[in-house]
Amino acid sequence: MxxxxxxxxxxxxxxxxxxxxxxxxxxxxxxxxxxxxxxxxxxxxxxxxxxxxxxxxxxxxxxxxxxxxxxxxxxxxxxxxxxxxxxxxxxxxxxxxxxxxxxxxxxxxxxxxxxxxxxxxxxxxxxxxxxxxxxxxxxxxxxxxxxxxxxxxxxxxxxxxxxxxxxxxxxxxxxxxxxxxxxxxxxxxxxxxxxxxxxxxxxxxxxxxxxxxxxGGLDRESLRLSVVTAGGPAQRAAWIGAHLNELPGSGIVYTLTVAQAHDVAADLRAQGFAVAAYTGSTEAADREQLEADLLANRVKALIATSALGMGFDKPDLGFVIHLGAPSSPIAYYQQVGRAGRSTDSAEVILLPGAEDQDIWRYFASLAFPSEALVRKVIGELSQDRPLSTPALEPLVDLNRSRLEMVLKVLDVDGAVRRVKGGWLGTGQPWTYDEQRYRNLDKLRRAEQQAMLDYQSTDGCRMTFLRAQLNDPRLDAGERCGRCDNCAGARFGAEVDAAATAATRERLMRPGVEIAARRQWPTGLAKLGVELSGRITDGPEAGRVVGRLTDLGWGARLRRLLEEPDQQVPDQVVRAAVAVLAGWDWQARPTAVMGLDSATHPVLIGSLTERLAELGRLTHLGTLRYAPGRRASTAANSAYRVAALQGAWQPPGDLPAGTGPVLLVDDVTDTGWTLTLAARVLRAAGAPQVLPFALASVN
The missing domain is CATH 3.40.50.300 (P-loop containing nucleotide triphosphate hydrolases)
Structure with a gap:
């Protein structure tokens, strides 16, 4: 040989x-x-x-x-x-x-x-x-x-x-x-x-x-790093539209959330740019087509979440823009590394936003759960009869994605084993490595601070990133000579006022559809709730003014919900009316009712009153909580439904001739609150329930 x-x-x-x-x-x-x-x-x-x-x-x-x-x-x-x-x-x-x-x-x-x-x-x-x-x-x-x-x-x-x-x-x-x-x-x-x-x-x-x-060394000689502080969401989105044609070739615009990716893609398409959104929710076949479109330069950019990351290889990718900063300089280096592989120069631009840290905190909240929850997972698994993930889900207060993550970690650790039909316990001793998880949390906070330091440094930006990665070839005092701090700024932060106003108008068009829940979670009987199969007495599809994570209404709605409870602002009422006016319902609502709230009773009550007045709707008051109701803080769907079952006092029979009822809340997350409340109104005689909330979490 x-x-x-x-x-x-x-x-x-x-x-x-x-x-x-x-x-x-x-x-x-x-x-x-x-x-x-x-x-x-x-x-x-x-x-x-x-x-x-x-x-x-x-x-x-x-x-x-x-x-x-x-x-x-x-x-x-x-x-x-x-x-x-x-x-x-x-x-x-x-x-x-x-x-x-x-x-x-x-x-x-x-x-x-x-x-x-x-x-x-x-x-x-x-x-x-x-x-x-x-x-x-x-x-x-x-x-x-x-x-x-x-x-x-x-x-x-x-x-x-x-x-x-x-x-x-x-x-x-x-x-x-x-x-x-x-x-x-x-x-x-x-x-x-x-x-x-x-x-x-x-x-x-x-x-x-x-x-x-x-x-080896981690310097990327083709990358020209810049940070542009261009103001609020509308200004930053408008900045992209103003500069996109100046950037070489085709590239990627990264956003921190799925909502932002769709918002930016829609805004740029409205300006005539050939762009498309690419996120973790994009179907596999569509992803493949979008990747091919970018490779062939049929689009100027893909507006993407981190779903478009490792492994995508376009050697002549001309630019990477980040609308919002990733929470880690290492993740940032990985994403910008898509650009300039076979070109002499590629532009890498970060447009940080004030909301970035809120988004970091949200994703950090999805980390490995507490020891009590993890041991609950282990305790529910026998050693001789496997449980599938859907069957296990109603037994532990974890949503599907976090439960699957926990099971995978436990499998690697030897505490559980995946078999045909689901998961088995192994009976092997298992230790919750609390110190490791504390250290990980500390590391995440340090990385977030490093990402803020990257934005504010007056030193070489490439040197900063290489130092974060412990580049063995990095010399003390080395400068790349290409970034905005070394070679001078190439992009101003100013945006034409008219362009910003037009972008803001597009982004601030209120109204996002929220899908109706169609199926009860499996395993509710184990929690004492006799509901299963298809939901036949729930609400119709609903609407919200905006998502808390979107570029248009997101920041304004977050501020409203974080402030002390107050009367609904006129601008929010106008947005709500615009959403209702554009709602393609089969039958117009004839009545409106607000949901009881421990945090925003004045906000919801005043919004309900204004909608009743402006829409000439019968005001049915507030659907009140039942005495002794359990607060619904569960993350898992089955646990949340169990907590919401019986949460409201029946309102009594609705007035004769009542048609579809508009049901008003402040924030919707999983949709189960609106679903269970709608069942109460349906039981009281409402022929249809149309859910409406100021904001959705996603």
Missing amino acids: TTPDRAEAQAILEQLAGPNAVLRDDQWAAIEALVVERRRALVVQRTGWGKSAVYFIAAKLLRARGHGPTVIVSPLLALMRNQVDAAERAGVHAATINSSNVTDWADVQRRVTAGDLDVLLVSPERLNNPEFRDEVLPALAAGVGLVVVDEAHCVSDWGHDFRPDYRRIRTLIADLGADVPVLATTATANDRVVDDVAGQLGVGGPADQDTLVLR
Whole structure:
């Protein structure tokens, strides 16, 4: 068997990246360690350095010498699509197993068994799918030629994108033969994350002297970093519209929330720009089409949340704008790293907002729950009869996403096990690592402060980011010479007053539809509530003036709800009337009723009175709380419904001839308060209930 040399690796690189590509010294060092020396390697290199070239070249060289396929654990579908395309260019037979190609799994597994695949890309979630874990994974571990952990910072909950599923990779690695090489790669890891990844995966740790660690400099010579303080939401959105055509090529505009992404995309489209929104709620097929549109420059920009992040590879991406700052400089570096991979210059612009810190606090509130809640999850699982996640949900006060996160962590920790049909308890002792979670909370606060410091620094911005990532190549006093602090501001913060006014008018058009709840949560009988199946006596679809997170009414509504209870302001009444006037209801309401409130009784009461007067509606008063009602603070849908059941006093029979009733509240979150209250009005004789609130949380 011949030993591969650098020339052979160079030839494969040219197939991957074109005839002008040149293999870096560190790329060859990693390939040689994996293929020739069968070692483990940890590669921490900036975005665009060529980490994927290392593992594709190594995979092809290993297959040519009779070794098994390479397994790449990859976090995002966009990354998988790009990598499969890259592999095919080099003659590498690659396939994926992920949530978007379920119908292909059987064929892919057959090709693995038959030895027809050179590379298998697997989403981390697949590693603990019972069928894959029990039937496919053992065969892979026995015959694999190389294991690659891409975006390895996801292993660490000290990193900016921790994913519990990633920790399952250590089980795969533990089952490998001693001579099977392992490669871990990431672009965004500081010292703490590198050490944690090393411990999780057994690569690159200080005790492992046989591991090759390649950690390069993180300067991005093409990026021109700027911070522009352009005022409130309308001014910043208008700033984007005023400057978008000045920016090179096509790019990405990042927002902090889904609502903001849709608001900005709609505003820019109204100005004639070819843009589209891309968020975590975008369907997989639509995401793929939007990525293709950006790659082909059919759009000027995608207006995106962090859902468009790791793995999206457009080498000539000309700019990245952030409308609102991410909560971590490391996450910010990762996102801006999408730009300028193969261009001489790319613009990176941060437009921070006063509301950013409120959004950071909200997302921080979704962190790992208290020990009591976690032990409740463990306690509800038996060791012989599995419970599905939907069946477990009504037994613990956690919403679906947080419950799934807790189960994944407990699975990795050995306290529970995923099987066909759901989850089992293992009976193994488990310790709540309170100190670690406290340290994580402290770290998050420090990162948030660092992001504020980045905005206010008069030093080099690229140096600031590199220091946050503990760049080993950073010299004291180094300056990039390109950012606004080094080379002077390239963009002013001023925005034309007329353009700002037009943007504000578009953003401030009130009215957002809120969908009606159609199905009761499963398992309510376990909480003593005899409701199940479809909801047949609930409200119609409703409306709110705006979302608390949107760019138009968000800030104004937050201020109103945070201030002491007061009479409804005239501008809010006008907005509510505009929403009602544009509501395409099948039957106009004839009456209006307010919901009782512990926090805003004056606000809701006065709004109800004004709507009754202006709309010539029968004022039915307030739907009062029942004595001894339980406050509904639950996060979990089943618990919330149980708390709301019987929460209001029946109002008695409604006046004869009462038609649809407008039901008024201050804020809607899950929709269950309006749903349960509507049932009370329906029981009292309302033929329809039309929910209306000032704001929705999302």
